[in-house]
Each structure stands twice: as structure tokens, then as C-alpha cells.
Amino acid sequence: MAIVRQLILMLCVTAAASCAAAPQLLLVDRSGSMAPYVQDGVLFDLVQKVRQACREQGPLDEAVFATKVLPVPAADSPVTPQEVGGHWTYLDEAANHALRGGYQLFWLITDNVQEEPGSPEAGQTEKFYGILRSRRIRRVVIFPILHVPGRRGLAVYAVLLSPGWRERLSAQLGRFQSLAQSYQAEPLLMKPLDREAFEVEYLDLPGQQKKKITHQTGQQVRQEFRVRFRSRYGHLCIQNAEIRQATEEELKTAWAEKILDFGPGSLLQPERLKVTATPSRLDAICPGQQSASHAVEVDFGRVRLRPSLRGIWLAATGRPRENIDFDVPLMISVQQQAFRFQSSFLSKYHANSLPEAAQTGKVYGIQGLPSLLAESETHIYAGVPLQFQVTYPWWPAVLLAAVFLAAVAVLFYTVRGIYRGWRRPSPWQVQAVQDEREIPARIDQEGTVMVGERTVGYLRDDRFEKAPGIHIDSGAAGQIRDGKTLWLVLPGSQRTKVTFFRGKLRREGREPDSSSPLVRR
Amino acid sequence: MLDAVRVRRTVGSLFVALLVVNTALLTLAAAWAIKKEQTFEILPSDVSLLLRLLALAFGAALSWFVGRTLYFFLVKREVRADTEGVSIAYAMMFYFLLLLLTLIYLGWVSWMWFPILLIVVVIYSVIVLWSFVGPAWVFGGLALAAVAGGLIWFYAA
Numbered sequence: 001m002a003i004v005r006q007l008i009l010m011l012c013v014t015a016a017a018s019c020a021a022a023p024q025l026l027l028v029d030r031s032g033s034m035a036p037y038v039q040d041g042v043l044f045d046l047v048q049k050v051r052q053a054c055r056e057q058g059p060l061d062e063a064v065f066a067t068k069v070l071p072v073p074a075a076d077s078p079v080t081p082q083e084v085g086g087h088w089t090y091l092d093e094a095a096n097h098a099l100r101g102g103y104q105l106f107w108l109i110t111d112n113v114q115e116e117p118g119s120p121e122a123g124q125t126e127k128f129y130g131i132l133r134s135r136r137i138r139r140v141v142i143f144p145i146l147h148v149p150g151r152r153g154l155a156v157y158a159v160l161l162s163p164g165w166r167e168r169l170s171a172q173l174g175r176f177q178s179l180a181q182s183y184q185a186e187p188l189l190m191k192p193l194d195r196e197a198f199e200v201e202y203l204d205l206p207g208q209q210k211k212k213i214t215h216q217t218g219q220q221v222r223q224e225f226r227v228r229f230r231s232r233y234g235h236l237c238i239q240n241a242e243i244r245q246a247t248e249e250e251l252k253t254a255w256a257e258k259i260l261d262f263g264p265g266s267l268l269q270p271e272r273l274k275v276t277a278t279p280s281r282l283d284a285i286c287p288g289q290q291s292a293s294h295a296v297e298v299d300f301g302r303v304r305l306r307p308s309l310r311g312i313w314l315a316a317t318g319r320p321r322e323n324i325d326f327d328v329p330l331m332i333s334v335q336q337q338a339f340r341f342q343s344s345f346l347s348k349y350h351a352n353s354l355p356e357a358a359q360t361g362k363v364y365g366i367q368g369l370p371s372l373l374a375e376s377e378t379h380i381y382a383g384v385p386l387q388f389q390v391t392y393p394w395w396p397a398v399l400l401a402a403v404f405l406a407a408v409a410v411l412f413y414t415v416r417g418i419y420r421g422w423r424r425p426s427p428w429q430v431q432a433v434q435d436e437r438e439i440p441a442r443i444d445q446e447g448t449v450m451v452g453e454r455t456v457g458y459l460r461d462d463r464f465e466k467a468p469g470i471h472i473d474s475g476a477a478g479q480i481r482d483g484k485t486l487w488l489v490l491p492g493s494q495r496t497k498v499t500f501f502r503g504k505l506r507r508e509g510r511e512p513d514s515s516s517p518l519v520r521r
Numbered sequence: 522m523l524d525a526v527r528v529r530r531t532v533g534s535l536f537v538a539l540l541v542v543n544t545a546l547l548t549l550a551a552a553w554a555i556k557k558e559q560t561f562e563i564l565p566s567d568v569s570l571l572l573r574l575l576a577l578a579f580g581a582a583l584s585w586f587v588g589r590t591l592y593f594f595l596v597k598r599e600v601r602a603d604t605e606g607v608s609i610a611y612a613m614m615f616y617f618l619l620l621l622l623t624l625i626y627l628g629w630v631s632w633m634w635f636p637i638l639l640i641v642v643v644i645y646s647v648i649v650l651w652s653f654v655g656p657a658w659v660f661g662g663l664a665l666a667a668v669a670g671g672l673i674w675f676y677a678a
Contacts, residue, residue: 316571397570404571405578 022059023165025103026050027094028075029110031066032087036151043109044076046145046156046180050107051075053175057168061103066090069097088120091128095159099136104162105169113144113155114365114372116354129372132191138163140191140373141173144349144363145183152357152364153349156185184348189234190373193339198332198382199230203293214321214389217268221300223386229282229291229332235345236370237286239338241380243294245275246329250379262324267311268390271301275328282332286342296384298328303390315392316400322390327383334378339370426502428459428480433497441498451496456488464500528595532609533658535591536650537665539616540643544666546623547635548673554633562626573625580621588614609653612646 028047030038037043047062054060062075067085081087089112098106115122132140139160147153156176160169173187203226215221231238262268278295285291305311341350350366351357357364432441432451441451447459449467457466457477464480466472466488473495474487485499546563553561560566564573592610619638647659 317569319567320570392570394570397574400571401574401578404575 022061023104023162024054024058024060025098025101025106026054026060026062026075027069027098027106027108028062028064029066029089029091029094029108029112030064030075030079030081030084031089031112032081033089033111037111037154040151042145042147042154046109046154046183047076049176049179050109050156052179053172054107056175057172061101063094063097065094065097067093069094088124090124092124092131095128095131098159099131099161104165105158105160105172108157108159109154110157111152111154113142113363114368126372132159132373133375136161137191139166139169139189141169142188142190142369143176143180143183143185144188144366145180145185146349146363147183147361149359149361151361152351152354153362155363155366156180158187186345187234188369190369193233193236193334193374193378194380197232197380199232200382200384201228201230201290203227212323212387212389214391215303216391217303217305217393219302221270221303221388221390223298223300223388224295225386226293226295227384228293229285229382231285231287231289233287235287235342237284237340237342238282238334239284239340241282241332241334241338243277243280243282244331244333245273246331246379246381250331250381262322262326266322266324267306267315267392268303268322268324269306270303272299273329274299274301275330277330296328296330298386305393305396312396312399316396320392320397322392324386324388324390326386326388328386330382330384332380332382334374334380336371336374336376336378339374339378341367341370428462429501429503431499431501433499434494439496449498451488451490451498454490454493456490456496456498459500529654529658532591532595532613532650533654533662535613536616536646536654536658537662539613539620540646540662540666541669543616543619543623543639543642544670545673546620547639548670550623551633551636552674560626563624564626576625577621580625581618584614584617584621587617605649605653608649612642612649615642615645 026047028034028043034043051060051062061071062073063069063071064075064079064084066081067088067090070079070084072079089110091108091110091112094108095106112125115125131137137159139158141158143156143158145154145156158169158173158176160166177185177187213223262270276297278297279292280294282291282294305315346367349363351360351362351364352367354364356362428443430441430443430449430451432439439452441449443449443459448455449457449459449464455467456470457464459480462480464477464486466477469491471489472486473489475485477486480500482502483499485497488496488498490496550561553559588610591613592606595606595609619635619642622638623635643663647663651659
């Protein structure tokens with residue numbers, strides 16, 4: 001059911017997106033307070049600059065707004081206050097128009113960064129920032145625009161809705177900044193505040209030493225190192241923060257799942273992951289500054305081979321060790337009140353009141369942006385890359401070697417057995433002839449040679465020994481060969497010719513020489 | 522008599538060659554471990570353990586075959602038979618096995634154990650071969666091995 005709902009939602013979003021005439025939207029505040037900027041040409045100049053930056057990346061829709069939004073062919077065309085709903089500025093209406101239109105990103109120009117407490121539009125502005133804080137908004141960059149003294153400064157918002165347009169938005173931001181240099185426009189990244197906010201500098205990471213650290217599987221793997229954090233925020237300072245280990249849920253929802261493990265390509269898996277930073281408190285840090293050093297300890301527990309046939313095979317036949325590239329998942333949690341703009345930035349752009357803003361050309365209320373746009377608590381991921389080696393266990397190789405040698409042994413003995421079976425001669429047989437008449441004779445399993453019912457001798461290891469009372473008249477006992485003939489004298493019986501043979505008896509040339517004196521007729 | 526001299530010369534040459542080669546390799550390994558703090562591996566370190574084990578099994582079989590051949594060589598020439606012939610064959614087989622372990626290096630034993638094993642094998646072979654090949658061969662082999670080891674220790678590593 002959830003899948004069907006998601007599909008329907010995706011279809012609606014796709015349909016809405018396809019209905020939009022252009023992927024980008026420019027919203028221009030044309031409320032009563034903006035009239036002076038129309039007159040002095042600043043607003044239209046900014047509109048043209050935004051238009052120029054956006055149109056390089058694709059088609060652009062334009063709209064003007066006050067308390068309601070009016071799509072127009074050009075935002076710098078003449079508009080009466082009645083057409084846009086009066087003197088007040090409802091920023092939330094403008095943002096909702098962009099969201100409903102299925103745009104990939106929108107730009108917004110206004111003088112209302114923050115309202116004076118108690119003004120009729122203050123609630124709408126609060127809602128607007130609520131929209132910007134929502135999950136649908138991916139990125140918010142604000143350009144404070146300084147005005148000449150006598151009129152307060154403006155703000156240009158660039159808001160990304162679709163992650164696929166991130167690169168294009170970055171290009172637009174760079175282009176607009178270069179175009180709006182005369183306004184000293186600086187981009188303030190206000191959302192997300194939880195990505196790429198810190199750079200990690202290692203002080204004594206073991207992996208950076210000359211020799212790479214190698215652990216054995218089955219052993220406790222624990223790494224300790226010291227780091228410093230460098231802030232990558234443009235203008236924001238953090239008063240204080242808490243460093244902790246990222247929870248499994250946070251990692252699964254926000255970051256790559258490989259952080260929980262050594263990655264899908266690894267044959268190894270850690271028993272646990274426990275990260276501690278000491279001290280866990282991050283002191284005040286401003287853009288470009290470094291924090292104090294923190295000792296980080298990562299405990300993986302026992303690192304083991306994944307229980308799979310593939311793992312066993314590769315551990316035995318492949319490289320005997322694995323390089324682990326692991327991002328130690330550290331989280332830096334910052335309370336909303338802990339974000340502050342840098343004092344140098346505030347002195348340049350911020351005005352504490354509307355009269356001060358009008359007098360100085362600065363922007364009123366810009367100081368409050370961090371608390372308006374930041375979550376109640378921002379969790380910043382600071383992955384600390386860690387490298388080490390783990391040697392695979394010996395037993396897969398021993399197991400496979402044993403299997404291989406056993407297979408070779410089985411094959412050898414099988415082939416030898418077949419060969420010997422093939423080469424094994426037929427069992428000995430015997431033929432007895434008395435007076436040119438064949439009489440029954442046999443050799444039993446014990447090798448006893450029987451002629452009729454009488455035992456005449458024994459056959460052991462291809463040797464014939466006569467039984468007691470039997471006389472060999474011609475030939476000799478001992479080693480026999482195929483076709484060997486003996487003349488035996490059995491008590492109370494005629495001379496008997498006994499011939500030993502294998503398989504079939506060959507008759508030619510087997511008769512003893514009749515001229516021999518030993519042969520009696 | 523002449524045949525017996527030839528047999529002694531053959532066994533003595535084999536002893537000296539194996540002793541010198543083993544000493545050279547193990548000195549090199551010990552020098553790497555102590556001076557460079559690196560593991561000396563003749564086979565590339567990426568060669569799988571299975572391949573090393575199979576090479577060991579094959580080499581062990583080959584060593585046994587060489588020892589057996591030597592034993593029959595001694596028996597056939599009626600130089601030494603029975604217990605003494607077996608001891609000589611074993612001594613040579615141990616040298617071959619040690620050489621094999623050095624070449625394939627399984628990584629289970631620290632390099633520092635190999636010289637100790639070599640010393641044990643040298644003592645055993647000296648006792649066994651002393652009366653058979655004579656002191657000249659024994660001292661000559663030990664002197665050559667010492668020179669080779671010393672040179673490698675000071676220059677090669």
C-alpha cells in the first residue's frame with residue numbers, strides 16, 4: 001500500500017513538474033515597500049541580473065507578489081499594487097506558489113528579511129522560514145544587498161527544490177555574485193548547515209605514519225588519534241557544540257550505509273562501532289578557525305570474516321589482507337541558539353532596526369537568519385577518514401589447501417585403483433586330464449587345488465606347493481606361469497596332467513614333450 | 522674407496538651449498554627486520570595464502586623426495602646405511618625445508634625464529650656429518666656461511 005501511495009505521489013510530482021512551463025522561477029516582491037527600489041532602478045537591475053544568471057541554465061518563469069502571486073511575462077514590467085494584493089508582503093504565499101508549480105529552484109527578491117514584531121505580515125514571514133526549514137527545501141542561499149544610505153538593504157534568496165539542480169544552482173550563484181559585485185553581494189549558505197561544515201585535521205593519526213597499521217582478524221581493533229576541526233562555514237560561528245558518535249538511524253537516513261560497516265565490497269565486518277571524542281565539547285569556532293585538539297577513539301571490537309562462501313574463497317585465494325578505508329562517523333550537534341554570524345559580517349550588513357537600516361542601507365534583521373533557518377538542533381556529520389589493514393584469517397587457506405590435497409589424494413587413489421583393476425590378471429584356473437580325458441578340477445578361494453574331490457596342492461602367491469601324498473612326476477613345484485603343466489601321480493590313480501592358466505586355456509604348445517624320459521605312456 | 526670419496530664430496534658440497542644459501546637468506550631477512558623494520562618477502566606480499574600453502578606442501582614433498590634419494594644414494598653406494606644414512610638424509614631435508622619456509626614465508630612465525638631454527642639445524646647437521654664428511658668440510662662450510670652472512674649484514678641491507 002505504501003508503495004502504491006509513493007508511486008501515486010511520484011506520478012503527481014512528475015505531472016506537476018511537467019505542467020510547469022519552466023524549471024526555474026523568479027519571484028519579485030512588488031509590495032508597497034518596494035516602490036522606491038522600482039523608482040531608483042535597483043530592483044529591476046537585480047531582476048535583470050538574476051534573469052541573466054538563471055537563463056544560462058534554462059528557461060525561467062517570472063512572477064510578482066505582495067499578498068498574492070501574479071505570474072507575469074517579465075517581473076520588471078509595470079504592476080499596480082491592486083494586482084498583487086496590496087501593500088503587505090506575504091513571503092509564504094510566494095514560496096508556496098513555487099512549491100505548487102513543481103519548480104526545480106526559485107529565486108526571490110525582497111526587502112523583508114524579517115518583520116518588525118507585531119506587524120501584520122510577521123506571521124507570514126515566520127511561515128516562510130518554516131517552509132524553508134522543511135525537508136522539501138534542499139538548499140537556501142541568501143545574498144544581502146547593501147543599498148546606498150537612505151534606503152534599507154534588500155535580500156535575494158536562491159532556493160533549491162530538486163537535488164538534481166544543485167550543480168546548476170551553484171553555477172547561477174557564482175554568476176549572480178559576479179554580476180552583483182556593485183552591491184557587495186556575498187552568498188550566505190543557510191541550508192543545509194549539516195553538510196561539509198567541518199574539515200578535519202589530523203594531529204597524530206596512526207595511518208599517516210610511515211608504516212600502515214595492520215591488524216589480524218579476530219583481534220580487538222582499536223584506533224586512537226587526535227584531530228582538530230576547521231570550520232568551513234562562510235560567515236557563521238558556532239558558540240559551542242557537542243561531539244558524539246552518529247546513531248545508526250542518523251547514518252541510515254542521512255548518509256551512506258557503508259559508514260556502519262566496512263562497505264559492501266569488504267570481506268570483513270566489525271563486531272561493533274564505538275566512537276568517543278575527548279573532550280566531547282567543541283568550543284567556539286568561527287569561519288576558518290581551528291578548534292582545540294580532540295582525542296578520538298574508535299573501537300571496532302573483533303573484526304571477523306563475513307560468513308559466506310565467497311568470503312572464504314576470496315580470503316584464501318586472493319590478497320591475504322584488506323585495506324580498510326573507513327569514515328569514522330562523528331556528529332557535531334549544535335543548538336539553534338549556538339549559531340551566530342561573524343561580527344565582521346554583522347557590522348557590514350546588519351541593522352538592528354528599520355530606521356537604522358534605512359539610514360545606513362543595511363539589511364534589517366539579518367542577524368536572526370541563523371535562528372530562523374536552523375533546526376532546533378543541527379547535527380553536523382564530520383566523517384574522519386581512517387585507513388588501516390586487516391589480515392585475513394589463516395583457516396580458509398588451510399581449509400581449501402586440505403580440500404585440494406584431499407581431492408588430489410582421492411583422485412590419485414581412484415586412478416591407481418582403476419589402473420590396478422585394469423591390470424589385475426584373471427584368477428588362476430586349472431585343467432586336469434587323465435588318460436586324454438578331462439576330469440573336474442578347480443582352485444578354491446583359499447588356493448587349494450582340487451582334482452576331482454582330491455586335494456593335490458596349494459596355490460599361494462603364484463607358487464604351487466604339492467599336497468602331502470602327491471608325487472610330481474614331471475615338472476616342478478614353485479613359481480607357475482600361464483600354461484604351466486605338471487604331471488602328478490595321485491595315490492590309486494593314473495598320472496594326471498595338470499595345467500594352470502588364466503582366462504582361457506591356450507592349447508598350442510602346452511603339451512609336455514612326449515619324448516621326455518619323464519613322460520610315461 | 523674412490524666411490525666413497527666421491528660420495529663424501531657430494532654430500533659435503535650439498536651441505537655447504539645449503540648452509541650458505543640458508544644463512545644468506547636468513548641474514549638478509551633478519552637485517553631487513555632489524556635495520557629496516559620491514560618484512561623480507563621473496564614472493565610478492567599479495568600472493569595468496571592458499572598458493573603459499575600449496576607451494577609448501579609441494580616443496581615439503583620435494584624435500585622428502587630429495588632426502589629419500591640421498592638415503593638410497595648412500596645405501597646403494599654402501600657408504601652409510603641404516604641410522605646414520607637416515608640422519609644425513611634428514612639433515613639435508615631440514616635444510617631444504619628451512620629454505621622453502623624462507624622462500625614462501627607464511628607470515629605465522631616472526632623472522633627472528635628462522636635464524637634460531639637454522640642454528641638448530643646447523644648443530645644437528647654438524648653432529649651428523651662430522652664423522653662422515655670430515656672436519657674440513659664442516660669448518661669450511663661454517664666459515665663460508667659466516668662470511669656470506671657477515672657481508673650481507675653489512676652491505677646488502
